[in-house]
Amino acid sequence: MISEQELAKLSLEGAPTIKVTPPGPKSQEILTYQSEHESSVVSYPKGMPMALKRGKGATLEDVDGNVYIDMFGGAGVMAVGHGHPDVLEAAHKQIDDVTHSLDIPTEIRQKMVELMGSLLPKELNRVFFGGPTGSDAVEQAIKLARYNTGRWGTIAFEGAYHGMTGTSLALTTDSSHRDGLGPLVPGVQFIPYPYKYRNPFGCPDEDVDLQAAENLERVLSDSHSGYSKPAAVILESVQGEGGTIIPTKRFMQRVREICDKHDVIMICDEIQSGLGRTGKMFAFEHFGIVPDIVTMSKALGGIGFPISAIAYKESLNTWPAGKTIGTFRGNMVAFAAGHAALKWMSENQIPERAIELGKKAMEPLKKLEAESSIVGEVRGIGLMMAIELVKDKKTKEPGTAFAKMVRKYGHQRGVMIEVGGHHSNVARLLPPLVITEDYLLKGIEILSGVIKDIEAGKLK
Numbered sequence: 001m002i003s004e005q006e007l008a009k010l011s012l013e014g015a016p017t018i019k020v021t022p023p024g025p026k027s028q029e030i031l032t033y034q035s036e037h038e039s040s041v042v043s044y045p046k047g048m049p050m051a052l053k054r055g056k057g058a059t060l061e062d063v064d065g066n067v068y069i070d071m072f073g074g075a076g077v078m079a080v081g082h083g084h085p086d087v088l089e090a091a092h093k094q095i096d097d098v099t100h101s102l103d104i105p106t107e108i109r110q111k112m113v114e115l116m117g118s119l120l121p122k123e124l125n126r127v128f129f130g131g132p133t134g135s136d137a138v139e140q141a142i143k144l145a146r147y148n149t150g151r152w153g154t155i156a157f158e159g160a161y162h163g164m165t166g167t168s169l170a171l172t173t174d175s176s177h178r179d180g181l182g183p184l185v186p187g188v189q190f191i192p193y194p195y196k197y198r199n200p201f202g203c204p205d206e207d208v209d210l211q212a213a214e215n216l217e218r219v220l221s222d223s224h225s226g227y228s229k230p231a232a233v234i235l236e237s238v239q240g241e242g243g244t245i246i247p248t249k250r251f252m253q254r255v256r257e258i259c260d261k262h263d264v265i266m267i268c269d270e271i272q273s274g275l276g277r278t279g280k281m282f283a284f285e286h287f288g289i290v291p292d293i294v295t296m297s298k299a300l301g302g303i304g305f306p307i308s309a310i311a312y313k314e315s316l317n318t319w320p321a322g323k324t325i326g327t328f329r330g331n332m333v334a335f336a337a338g339h340a341a342l343k344w345m346s347e348n349q350i351p352e353r354a355i356e357l358g359k360k361a362m363e364p365l366k367k368l369e370a371e372s373s374i375v376g377e378v379r380g381i382g383l384m385m386a387i388e389l390v391k392d393k394k395t396k397e398p399g400t401a402f403a404k405m406v407r408k409y410g411h412q413r414g415v416m417i418e419v420g421g422h423h424s425n426v427a428r429l430l431p432p433l434v435i436t437e438d439y440l441l442k443g444i445e446i447l448s449g450v451i452k453d454i455e456a457g458k459l460k
């Protein structure tokens with residue numbers, strides 16, 4: 001396993017360094033330009049106001065010279081960190097060779113497919129690159145399920161985030177993205193995900209997972225449930241934007257059984273949880289199941305080159321040439337970068353390290369949960385971690401404003417995070433997997449300090 005000293009070389013030294021409270025003057029100038037010329041829909045700079053200059057490993061520097069510990073990781077893209085040297089070298093070389101080919105094969109494309117084949121379960125032996133974003137992969141997965149079953153409905157889960165395009169948006173539950181757009185793609189129905197902390201069933205909390213699975217069985221087998229037999233059941237193997245909700249093995253295994261029993265295609269969306277983040281290449285490996293289709297994106301392009309893919313079983317490989325097409329069907333630079341990144345991660349046992357590091361991170365996080373009156377629950381699997389904020393630990397009233405404050409003041413003190421959750425009340429940690437233990441624990445200490453100051457009424 002790679003040493004901490006080697007990993008430290010990938011990041012900037014001495015983080016965090018805050019020279020001026022962000023946004024500093026140079027950042028402010030760029031932010032003003034952006035708000036005057038780009039769409040009003042731009043959102044991330046509202047939560048973490050700054051303009052970026054460079055990234056290295058698990059650190060980012062803004063144009064005012066502030067250096068941050070990155071525990072946001074480009075919303076889960078940056079598994080090998082910013083500017084990984086092997087990845088940069090591979091990408092630079094590929095830019096000189098060939099950069100675009102639709103789906104005409106190239107050597108780097110083949111190398112990528114071979115490598116993906118070695119990381120995926122053997123059952124998922126077919127790979128398709130259908131467009132550059134995660135949403136594209138979801139669209140293709142659903143299209144493939146529909147084509148193979150001749151059915152068109154999909155069952156998805158409350159709290160799901162699958163993307164922002166037609167069908168993928170219809171599969172996403174957050175009303176802030178759905179409202180005001182009129183009817184979305186029809187045929188999608190939602191059932192509760194096994195969210196133990198906010199038990200939707202009223203059963204003992206320990207049984208939430210079984211209840212959630214049996215609810216799926218019920219809607220599929222009851223002819224009066226109002227659910228027509230769907231083409232697919234789609235779920236995140238760990239629900240990400242919904243608040244880092246980790247299902248149990250028995251839930252995932254039961255869903256697999258139910259899909260088999262009803263001849264419904266099971267799609268695991270691993271766009272966020274996949275490629276090492278949870279400590280396995282794919283989070284579904286924790287649960288001992290293999291879906292029929294898996295979606296991938298984010299970390300697949302190495303250091304943020306846009307690419308997505310689905311992998312699926314041979315039996316589903318029925319669609320004729322040209323059934324689905326697109327201009328960006330695999331990006332050569334993303335192949336080179338992603339290949340270098342995944343190879344480096346496997347050779348250096350980065351997923352295995354993520355499990356160990358995640359366990360170490362849970363120690364101070366659990367302490368925070370025990371000590372703080374506004375931390376309802378901390379959760380984590382590998383380096384996919386979350387702090388759910390509440391106004392009251394008994395009533396569990398969501399602490400939506402607190403989560404925003406953790407992001408704002410965390411940023412001001414040099415730590416970047418994501419906010420998510422059913423009530424936007426979850427501080428989500430998705431650091432690059434190459435983060436050093438030192439930076440990870442320092443980042444958590446800073447966030448804990450912010451939470452304690454919020455609790456003490458010192459921050460508004």
Ligand SMILES: Cc1ncc(COP(=O)(O)O)c(C=O)c1O
Pocket residue numbers: 075133134135136138161162163164236240241269270271272273297298
């Ligand atoms: C689980 C999951 N699926 C799909 C998507 C959509 O990916 P993209 O934003 O690249 O379209 C995301 C993005 O966060 C995601 O987390």
